[in-house]
Amino acid sequence: MFAVDLHAHTRAFHGHRTLGDLFDPLGVRLLAWETARRGLDGVATTNHDYYTPFSPSGATVIPGVEVSTTRGHVLVVGPDPPRETAPGELTPAETVGLAHDRGCAAIVAHPFRNSTVTELDDLAVDAVEINGKHPQTRPLVAEIAEKRGLPLVGGSDAHYPIEAGRAYTLIDAPELTPESVVAAIRDGRVEARVRNGITDRLLRRLYREIHRRKHPDSVLGSSSPGIGEPPEE
Template sequence: MFAVDLHAHTRFFHGHRALGDRFDPYGFRLLARALDARGLDGVATTNHDYYTPFSSSRVATIPGIEVSTTHGHVLVIGPDPPTETVPGEYTPAEVVELAHDRGCAAIVAHPYRDSTIRELEELPFDAIEINGKHPRTEQLVQRLAERHDLPLVGGSDAHYPFEAGRAYTRIDAAELTPEAVVEAIRDGRVEPRVAAGRFDRGLRRLYREIHSRKHPDGLLAEPSPGLGEPPDATDS
């Protein structure tokens, strides 16, 4: 059994690709140290719309990319993710097909933040994510996964190293390789975990306060029909 953060970034910011490329190796080293300190075994590096290979003696690294589709974000994780994608160019269905053609898993990222993928027709996703920035939507995500008969995974969505491991996935596999991770996700041999230590609780309270000031008019996402009213989805 391995503990892996399946959604983490190596930079503190979006955009500025050239600057980010120079920063990414440093950001990854900080990320690996933070995950090692939390006792995690591995991480999928899922930068927005590009993939860069990394390696570390501290944690196993799983290739990945977070693709910005026409209806929200999809994590593509596995041995051969696309190197780069154009934001908004692909539909979710196209990204699922692309992921499967490359032997990767396609995962719905943070379905209750900046995403309407959950409202689309049935698509052959491999899992749905419980996101570390929005753990209070966990029950909604569980119900969504049950409705679509899909496994649940966890990822921190960390952009800063201290956020790493806030949510992660327990993976039942004999070895921690990209192929084994994909197989375990598809077989449902995965289980999400949300960190509940004092630091994590304090961090969530701080981010809720920050986001309540940034979004004073309420929720970031509306529920799909039949899913009930969501809780405050402004955790970060």
């Protein structure tokens, strides 16, 4: 059994690609170190709309990308994620097809934050995420997963190393490789876990306050921050 954070970023900011590319080698080392320090075995690097191969020491790094689809974000995790996608260009169905063609799993990211991906009944995703920024939506996410017969996975959505591992996935596999992660997700041999320590609770409160200030109209109560339409709609 392996503990893997399936949703994490190597930088604290979006855009500024040139600057980010310079920072990412340091960012991934810090992320892998902090993930291992928190007792996890691996972490997926799911930067927004691009993937860069990394092999730092510390936790095992699983390739991935967070695709900004026309209806919200979908995580593509596995051995061969696309190197770059155009934000808001691919539909969820196109993203899932791309993931499967490349031997990757497609996961609905934070379905209750700026997303309507789960409204697509015929979408062949592999799992639904419980996001570390607002795990209080777990009953709602679990209801979606049960209705669709999909497994739940956990990811921290970390943009700073200290956030790594606040939500993660237990993976029943003989070894920890990108291929074994994909197979376990598709077979349902996964279990979402959420940490609820003091640091984790404080970080979530800070996130809710930041999100409230940035997007006051999209927050429907403190128990479910960020519910709303995806950015492209």
